[in-house]
Structure formats: C-alpha cells, structure tokens
Amino acid sequence: MGAFTRPFFIGFRRINTYSLHSMRQFVLFIVLITGLVTGKSAYAQWEFYGAGGVRYATTEEIDTNGKPLVKEHGFLPGLEFKANYRRGDWLVTLGGEIYGGNLVYDGQTQSGTTFSTDTRTRQFRMTTEVGRYVSDAVLLLAGTEWDYWKRDILGRGTTLGMEEEYNSWRFLAGAQTRVLQASWSDIYLTGLLVVSSPEHLEVNFDNQVFDQANLSTKAAIGARFALEVRPKAYSNVSVESDFEWMRIGRSGDAILSKGGSPVGTVAQPEHVRKAIGIKIKYRF
Template sequence: MRQVVLFIVLITGLVSGRSAYAQWEFYGAGGIRYATTDEVDINRKQLVKEHGFLPGLEFKANYKRGDWLVSLSGEIYGGNLTYDGQMQSGMAFSTNTRTRQFRMTTEVGRYISDAVLLLAGTEWDYWKRDILGQGATLGLKEEYNSWRFLAGVQTRVLQASWSDIYLTGLLVASSPEHLEVNFDNQLFDHVNFSTRSAIGARFALEVRPKAVPNVSVESDFEWMRIGRSDDAILSKGGSPVGTVVQPEHVRKAIGIKVKYRF
C-alpha cells in the first residue's frame, strides 16, 4: 500500500507544478504486460515457472532545457500469475501467485542530434509475490526491492508522413535484491536476506502517429537474470531448523501500452 501512496504523491506533486514550469510535459499510460519468472536449481533444472498477464498504469514527466532532458516516472502493475512448481519432496505443485510490481525511475538524457538521445538513470524496483497455499500445503509471501542503474540510447528509426517511430535500448545493472519471506500461519519465522547483483536489458518500440499527436503506442520487452543467493538460516520460535535459499531466476516481460500526452 505504501508504494501506491508514493505513486499518488508523485503524480499530485508533478501535476501541481505544471503551471510553474512551461518546459514540462506529462504522460499517462495504460497497458498490459505478460510477465514470466523462471527459477532453476544449480543443475539448471527448472524448479518454478510463473506466467500470466498483468494490467497496469504508468505516469511520466519530462523536463527539457536545451539539449538536456530530465524524466521522472512511476508505474504499477499487478494481478494473478499461474504458478507451476514443486515441493521440496519433488512432487509437482500448482497454484496462483498474487503479484504486484512497482517502480520509480529518474533519467537524465542528452540529445546529440534531433533523432538520437543518450540516456542514464536510476530506478527503485519493488516486487511482491503472494504464493497461495493449496490443500494442506501452506503458502508464503515474498517482497523484493532493489536499486537499478540504467544506460542506453533512444533513436528515431523512421520519420514518415504518417508517423515517427522510436527505438530505445537500455542496459540495466541491479544491486542485490533485498528479500523478505513470510510464511502462512507463522509456520517458520520470517527471513531476510539478499540475492545477487544482476544484469539485464530492455527494448521499446514506440509509434507516434501524426494524425493524433497526443497519443502513441509502445511495445516493450525486458529481461534480467539474478543469480542464486547464499543460504539463509530458517528458524522457528528463534531456533534454527534449516536453511532457505532463493534459486537463480530469470524475470522476463513483454508489454504493450497506450500513452497520452496532456
């Protein structure tokens, strides 16, 4: 809930400042994202696959001065994913995962021509997984958050009478994800630990039709691989009973959204 409040504060603050800064441009977007998460063991055997569609909202503000551009954006996507995994015994286990993804991003760009924009930025990423229990098998809740660093370029790949088309490519470097795990019915004590640093990439293709200059359509793809974490102590009532680990996992998403400039 605190992430939603931050998102609302971001939007309110930016909109209220529009009259004072004529150079600001504001964008709202609605879209849908097909997200997957694949977890593998140390032998590269698949342990878990989550997949499904997540609807979401985005907001972005750009401030341009000369050749420089500063952007501030936020997004929230959420919904249910299908969870296909297995228990520690090796038996198959299928359920649903209620998930929510939230990001806040700040970027700085410099135009080196009217068609090419160099970009660099930072981002805070929050990811919540509520893996639902089934029958006698209890569920658990996981919350991840990390800082990311972005660098890349946006370039116009087509300039036609009917539309301009832009391609954006970003390299993403993530700090270790901080992970908090809570078990249903307090089966075990909650656990806090960190995953590994990670590298990923993002690509986006945006079509800006000239017949409706305030509207554009963007399709994007992102990928990130996060290495297996170190073992963390699992306890019950303060007494150690074993260890827990976050396996190596790959997060991927492909989405489409409609953006409106106001």
C-alpha cells in the same frame, strides 16, 4: 522460491509496514505529478504523460544443476506516469509505474512433488533519467530506478503459501533513436542496459509457521527494449511495445528459524524475469 509442504509451506496475507510505505510513496508521486500538470502553463518546458497497458510477465526459477523449479506466467494490467523537463539539449524524466494481477504458478514443492497454484503479483517502479540530445534523432540516456516486486503464492490443500517481497536499485544506460520518419508517423527505438543491485528479499510464511526470513540475491545485469509509434494525425497519442529481461543469481543460504530457534536453511534460487508489454501513451 519453490513451494513447501508441511512442515514447510507457502503464503502470508498480511500487509506489512514496508508495503504501506511503498504505496504511500506511489500516492505522493501521483499527487506531485497532478500538481505539476495543474501548473503546466507556468512551465512551458514540462511535458506530462499517462499510459495504460498490459504486460505478459514470466518468472522462472532454476536449481543449482540448471533444471527448472518454478515458472510463473500471465498478464498484468497496469498504469504508468511520466514527467519530462527539457532545457536545451538536456532532458530530465521522472516516472512511476504499477502493474498487478494473478499469475499461474507451475512448479514443485521442496520434496519434488508437482504443485500448481496462483500467485498474486504486484510490480512497482520509480525511475529518474537524464538524457542529452546529440542530434534531433538521437537521445543518450542514463538513470536510476527503484524496483519493488511482491509475490503472494497461494496455498492449496495441505500445501500452504508464502509471501515474498523484493526490492532493488537499478542503474540504466542506453539511447533512444528515431528509426523512421514518415508522413504518417515517427517511430523510435530505445535500448537500455540494466544493472541491478542485489535484490533484498523478505519472506513471510503462512500461519507464521516459521519466522520471517531475509535474503539477498546476487547483483544482476539485464536489458530493456522499446519500440514507440507516434502517429502524426494524433500528436498527443502514441503506442509502445516493450521487452525486458534480467537473470538474477542464487542467494546465499539464510537461517530458517521458528520462535527464534534455528530449524534449517532457506535460499532464493537463481531466477529469470521477463516481460513483454504494450501500452497506449497520452501526452497532456
């Protein structure tokens, strides 16, 4: 959402109940994974992975005429965890990831004035996938994913800030295939179609100048690709590069109020989320 100048504005620094709940979910997930790893010897069909990497993420907001309003861009370090359970040709995967950091915000205020600042960003996901091997080289995949995205756009000068929190459910479908089998390494390519429910957006304004606003975007379709190299000399280590893209339609107008009295409307513009990353994965 574009920045506001007074009486409109950007950034709110409180931690709300929803954020704390999502972080508790993540901690509980890590505890679950740790417990499963501890008991691995009793469950030979389980495999566990941890990964650390960095993601170059961008967000572009577009007005109703197709002109750019805002672009955020920058590097986000992060951690990922995954547990696989295989039984015959079937594979069940539970995964979680968290990435965060500061992005550069290049945009404009609602009045059209150029505005630059930083956005403190956190991205959190929990994923469940089911796969079936149709050969030793091809794995069909389908799954669901819960995506949480927080943007804390920092105010500067007379332009204040706002905090935005998005969450949505995604449905995933695609396949993983081995594209190279060599003496030194195996290389796998994964492609997924991503269908997202409408993003539910909560906006909190700096200094509580306006009341909290709640919006919903349009449903969206995106894509995700990953190329993983598994060196045979280091069987527990692999390197993966991935790319994702999603275009989300503009939300409807929501009432903007102050002290319960309507003062205008607010909307989330159409936006495009993209990211390219690289990570090192370790199998326990």
